[in-house]
Amino acid sequence: MGMSAGGGSGVKADPNVTPMIDVMLVLLIIFMITIPQINAGFTAVPPEGQNLKPHPEEDGDQVLGIDDQGQYYLNKKPIRNEDLEAAVREIYGVEGRDDYIMYVKAHKDLQYLKVINAMDVLSRGGVRVAALITEQAPGTESLVESDRIRPGGK
């Protein structure tokens, strides 16, 4: 990008940053819109662990969130405690469903009572496996051989 302009007395060498600013602002807005939607009002900090099984997200995953107040979120939408069982049964009670796994993303400092109550409701609603979402503790790797296979690389 050398500016070896010969003559041209009035040639301005300022870079035209306007398109760059445009792009940056658009990216900023995109991130500002998408990040709250990813979290969607529900802020549970899952516990940390070491020996975890990778569960890449897929369409149709059902996620039960439990925030630090014990409020339930079914697929990121708040739901009242007494409505949860019916909602879960509606999802898992259908004929021919091929998985009975539900992801549970609960806040780490919750009383276990809240979590076991939720699991109780899930099991009555037809869930068989609860996958407790856990963060990999930084700098650790699972001791279980099969966990270390990269998702997608099987």
Place this chain on the structure above:
Amino acid sequence: MGMSAGGGGGGLNNEINVTPMIDVLLVLLVIFMIIVPMSRKAIDTQLPDPNPQPAQPNVAPDQIVLEITADGNFAINKEPVDKAQLFNRLKSIYDPRPEKIIFVKGDTMTTYANVVWAMDQARGAGVKVIGVAPK
């Protein structure tokens, strides 16, 4: 910041070429969008049977129940185990055992993180199936 090129310099173009930058940014965006869902990890647990049979005559007598007490201590089949020793104890139990099943029974007053920590240790010690004991 117009292009008030005086005279001369007919083919002179002094704009920054932002196209490669946009390319790179979009690729980064796509990479992050793919990596974030991929990185989800979890511990699979079997939920208790919602309709427990009243009497189970053939209940396995040698099942392992890991308890987490209200104050965050651990016990394997009622025998207290030090937190630091839990992993080694589980490993010595499960290494020779063919069936890698554990039942985890957390006290209702303990924290969720404690229970997950115990399940995590159990998985590390070779347990394949984690059952959640009913309340």
